[in-house]
Amino acid sequence: MADPSAGDVLGRRRFVLTTAGTVAGAGLGWPSFLGATGSSSTRVAPVPHPIPGGIQLAPGVVIHVFGPGDPAVTLPFTGITLGGFDVEPSTITDFNGSTAVAYHVGRVRASDGRTYNLETDIRAFEGEFVADGAVRRGGFALI
Amino acid sequence: MHDFNGGILPSGLFWTADVGRRAVEFKMSNRRAVLRVKDLPVIDSFQFFGPSDTPALVDFRVEWVATGSPVTRGLGNTVAPTDPRAFLGEIATAVSTASISGSEIGFEFETIRRATTSPRGYAQIGTERNGVFL
Numbered sequence: 001m002a003d004p005s006a007g008d009v010l011g012r013r014r015f016v017l018t019t020a021g022t023v024a025g026a027g028l029g030w031p032s033f034l035g036a037t038g039s040s041s042t043r044v045a046p047v048p049h050p051i052p053g054g055i056q057l058a059p060g061v062v063i064h065v066f067g068p069g070d071p072a073v074t075l076p077f078t079g080i081t082l083g084g085f086d087v088e089p090s091t092i093t094d095f096n097g098s099t100a101v102a103y104h105v106g107r108v109r110a111s112d113g114r115t116y117n118l119e120t121d122i123r124a125f126e127g128e129f130v131a132d133g134a135v136r137r138g139g140f141a142l143i
Numbered sequence: 144m145h146d147f148n149g150g151i152l153p154s155g156l157f158w159t160a161d162v163g164r165r166a167v168e169f170k171m172s173n174r175r176a177v178l179r180v181k182d183l184p185v186i187d188s189f190q191f192f193g194p195s196d197t198p199a200l201v202d203f204r205v206e207w208v209a210t211g212s213p214v215t216r217g218l219g220n221t222v223a224p225t226d227p228r229a230f231l232g233e234i235a236t237a238v239s240t241a242s243i244s245g246s247e248i249g250f251e252f253e254t255i256r257r258a259t260t261s262p263r264g265y266a267q268i269g270t271e272r273n274g275v276f277l
Contacts, residue, residue, distance in 0.1 A: 050155040051273065053225035065157045066227045069265040070236075076263050086216050087227045089234070089267070091159045094274035098169040099232070100176045100207045102239035102266040106258025111251040116145070118258055120241060122205050124178040125159075126167040130275060139167035141178055142158050143147075143185070143201070 046131035048092040048140070065091050065142070067121075068101055075103055077119045090125055091142055097127010145252075147185050147199060147245060173270055174209040174235070187247050199247035207268045211236040216269075220277040232271030239266035 050064035057063060068089045069082030082103070089099045104120040123142035128135050151157050162180050169176045180203055186196040213233040222228050239260045244253035260266040 045161050047152070047154065048156065048159070049274075050152075050157060050159075051229075053223075053227060053229065054155075054157070062155075063151070063157050064155045068227075068267065073263075073265045082265055083227065085214070085234070085267075086218070088217070088230045088271075088273065089232070090230070090271060090273060091157050093224075094276065096272040096276040097270065098173050098176070098268075099234075099271050100169070100178070100205075100237070100239070100266070100268040102205060102207060102237075102241065102260050103264040104205075104239065104241045104258035104260055105263045106241070107255045108243070108252040109255050111249075115255070116252065118243070118254065119264075120243070120258060122178070122203070122239075122241060124167045124169075124176055124205070124207075126164060126169055127270075128276070137164065139162055139164040141160050141162045141167065141180060141183075143160060143180070143183065143203075 045138070046134070046136050048129040048131050048138070049094060051088055051091060051093045053088070069103065073103075075119055076105055077117050089123065091123075092125060092129055092140065094130035095125065095127060096129075097125060100124045145187050145250070147187050147201060169268075173213075173233075173268060176207040176268055178203070178205040180204075185245070187250075197247050199245055201243065201245035203241055203243040205239060205241040207237045207239045207266055209235040209237045209268050213269055217271070217273075224274075229277075230271050230273040231277060232269055234267050234269030234271070237266040237268040239264075 054062045054064040066087045067083040068087035071084045074081045101123045106118040108116045125140040187199045213235045216232045216234045217230040218228040219231040240257040
């Protein structure tokens with residue numbers, strides 16, 4: 001298992017989107033996600049809406065995500081304690097489907113010759129959601 | 144430190160990528176799931192909400208297997224929509240493993256063995272509904 005003293009933390013904040021070269025720190029366009037699984041389509045997908053609640057980082061600053069999980073678990077590298085079992089797993093509102101949440105711990109080998117500790121928050125969502133006034137079906141990942 | 148993270152849409156949708164239905168497979172009555180993503184565009188912000196971003200691509204395969212029985216979770220519309228319990232679900236504890244690799248200009252990485260949620264992390268799997276589906 002990972003040793004916190006063995007290397008730098010490869011951050012818990014998971015991967016996510018941007019078309020290469022079009023990074024905008026706090027606002028990436030939805031079409032940037034498309035094609036990530038090999039689709040050659042340039043379609044503009046219907047965009048689900050975020051959950052209305054979330055974690056307040058500062059007065060008036062809310063990120064629309066919660067941290068569901070066993071409140072007895074504190075993640076080893078970030079020191080984040082999970083928020084409890086009765087906590088919304090999804091980031092999508094008007095959603096009806098399957099969800100899976102995982103906070104992994106591990107290590108990675110990097111091209112700079114170093115070994116990094118790894119902590120993740122990866123989630124999968126598959127099911128119905130409402131966008132553009134219609135019920136649609138899709139697959140999403142929080143990463 | 145490297146921090147591969149998701150963007151936030153103007154709507155506030157947080158780190159959530161449309162990976163397509165084929166990338167997400169739930170089976171065995173939501174007792175198992177697999178998420179497969181290849182070449183997902185992401186950013187490395189080097190710290191949480193860091194001031195600089197580097198484009199990166201990641202591949203990963205994540206598997207979940209339920210270890211417990213589903214338990215009813217959430218309080219639905221008996222609480223405010225902003226409440227973390229504003230959903231209804233049937234959720235089981237689980238174990239999960241992940242193989243992850245990624246690259247950006249001048250830096251590549253891959254997991255040494257599979258990252259796991261046991262014993263120091265956590266995983267769950269199940270079904271839920273929220274919003275207009277309550």
